[in-house]
Amino acid sequence: MSDGGDSGDGAGSGDAGDVDLAERAPTPVTDADHDEWLDALAAGEGYALVCPDGHGSLPPRRICPECGSASLSREPLGDTGRVETFSVVHVPSPRFADDAPYVTAVVDLGPVRTTGVLRGVEPAGDAIEVGLSVAVGVEERATDGEPLVVFRPANDG
Amino acid sequence: MTDVRVAGVGLTRFGSHADRAGRDLFATAAERAFEDAGVPRADVEELNYGNFMGALAEHQGHQAPLMAEAAGVSCPATRYESACASAGVAVREAVRTVAAGDADVVLAGGMERMTNLPTDEVTEGLAMAADDLFEVRSGVTFPGAYALMATAYFEAYGGERRDLAHVASKNHANALPNEYAQYRREVSVDEAMDAPPVAEPLHLYDACPITDGASALVIVSAEYAAEHDVDAPVAVTGTGQGTDRMALADREHLARTPAADDAAESAYAAAGVRPEDVDVAEVHDCFTIAEVLATESLGLFEVGEGIAAAREGVTAADGDLPVNLSGGLKAKGHPVGATGGSQIAELTRLLRGDHPNSEHVPDADVGVAHNAGGTVASAVVHVLEVAE
Numbered sequence: 001m002s003d004g005g006d007s008g009d010g011a012g013s014g015d016a017g018d019v020d021l022a023e024r025a026p027t028p029v030t031d032a033d034h035d036e037w038l039d040a041l042a043a044g045e046g047y048a049l050v051c052p053d054g055h056g057s058l059p060p061r062r063i064c065p066e067c068g069s070a071s072l073s074r075e076p077l078g079d080t081g082r083v084e085t086f087s088v089v090h091v092p093s094p095r096f097a098d099d100a101p102y103v104t105a106v107v108d109l110g111p112v113r114t115t116g117v118l119r120g121v122e123p124a125g126d127a128i129e130v131g132l133s134v135a136v137g138v139e140e141r142a143t144d145g146e147p148l149v150v151f152r153p154a155n156d157g
Numbered sequence: 158m159t160d161v162r163v164a165g166v167g168l169t170r171f172g173s174h175a176d177r178a179g180r181d182l183f184a185t186a187a188e189r190a191f192e193d194a195g196v197p198r199a200d201v202e203e204l205n206y207g208n209f210m211g212a213l214a215e216h217q218g219h220q221a222p223l224m225a226e227a228a229g230v231s232c233p234a235t236r237y238e239s240a241c242a243s244a245g246v247a248v249r250e251a252v253r254t255v256a257a258g259d260a261d262v263v264l265a266g267g268m269e270r271m272t273n274l275p276t277d278e279v280t281e282g283l284a285m286a287a288d289d290l291f292e293v294r295s296g297v298t299f300p301g302a303y304a305l306m307a308t309a310y311f312e313a314y315g316g317e318r319r320d321l322a323h324v325a326s327k328n329h330a331n332a333l334p335n336e337y338a339q340y341r342r343e344v345s346v347d348e349a350m351d352a353p354p355v356a357e358p359l360h361l362y363d364a365c366p367i368t369d370g371a372s373a374l375v376i377v378s379a380e381y382a383a384e385h386d387v388d389a390p391v392a393v394t395g396t397g398q399g400t401d402r403m404a405l406a407d408r409e410h411l412a413r414t415p416a417a418d419d420a421a422e423s424a425y426a427a428a429g430v431r432p433e434d435v436d437v438a439e440v441h442d443c444f445t446i447a448e449v450l451a452t453e454s455l456g457l458f459e460v461g462e463g464i465a466a467a468r469e470g471v472t473a474a475d476g477d478l479p480v481n482l483s484g485g486l487k488a489k490g491h492p493v494g495a496t497g498g499s500q501i502a503e504l505t506r507l508l509r510g511d512h513p514n515s516e517h518v519p520d521a522d523v524g525v526a527h528n529a530g531g532t533v534a535s536a537v538v539h540v541l542e543v544a545e
Binding site: 029031034057058065084085086087088089090091092093094095096097099102104106112113114115116117124125130146148149 | 277278291294296297298300301305306308
């Protein structure tokens, strides 16, 4: 995921030994609609794309993946979401070498669910519960500073 | 529909093949399949070949022509890619091609080289089967994705880590006599419980290993078999495939696999069998929780009840419904692009009676194979029956 520009020491500090992530990783695909969504999420103005039947999805989308409707409008995400499931990841990919152990979670945000890293909790299976109320935002990946969808417990300033 | 038969099966040993290129592994599997089938290479009309991460692992794209050369066949050759279901879809297309009467002999299977990459790069490579924008960039690994499903399963239906440890222990026990298996050693439930975590709640022995290997099948029409005096007693009577939303978060339910439900429904309907007719199953246990989800999708257990099957011994070798007598992906190994073919190879031998574990299913007539890609965004199910 590194673009080679601001990746710091990349995965060189992880299991990859002396292989430089910036040299071996492919250039990530960028998408203007997805970047715009991430920027909005970072600004606290996250949204989903919703069709007339109420199916939610996330950009880039031209049609509703559930029903094929081309009539998609932006609907704001709720201020908080509910953790639907989670895992404490101990063996990461190179892009998350310095982030591990970390908590991956799927969170219900109203019109959509999405996946991100749950911070502000102890990364231990018995320290987290399904149903936890969280806020969503965008922070930096510890490994390379790339943007990361992050959840934090809703009362965790 | 033409009666479709498995005329021959071939596998490499699964494990580490440090000094062999992928083409050499597939050549071995094909050679064994031809030998088993007694079908001449010149009769092969198509090659359907599965591979997932060859571009990453071997810096080799466009593998199908290479594998046709390696197998010694001269015919149209196509690579199929559906992550860990790559060989499953390759076999399915072979079955459909023969069933439609478009060919009498098709070579199908797959290959994967993985052990030449360091573990973190394999982790990264396997994660490519998930949604890059919304999952991989959010830290989802392949074990992490199945861990999300395991947590959701426990939450929805109950069960605990120890139930999953029983799946691991069972499949390791099944692999003991299998000469093709990567791990031919027993793992106790306690040993599995004490292993280090990979992605909680999944620990080391909940996960399949990193594996090199290849599989090949000679699929023929019954007419061809009869005409050429080829012994092919096992028929593929049903095939089905399902597709779901790519990202787990977008699924209706986080602890179920509807793509496999759909694949199973189609395969059973084509074969005219019901889940209760199944005598033996090979399912895609890339992680222990995946075996539970698979057996529920196949209708072998009610939703929420599959978790107890291994602990209660129902799916053990001497149980009422043995699952993964080969050792499964868990202990036999999981060269991802070859796995779907190897499941059919194992099941064919179990039904023919020449598998080292055939003694556990001496009267088996109906077998089912379940192969999944990603977090089951892709699923393929085949029904095999003893026809002669």
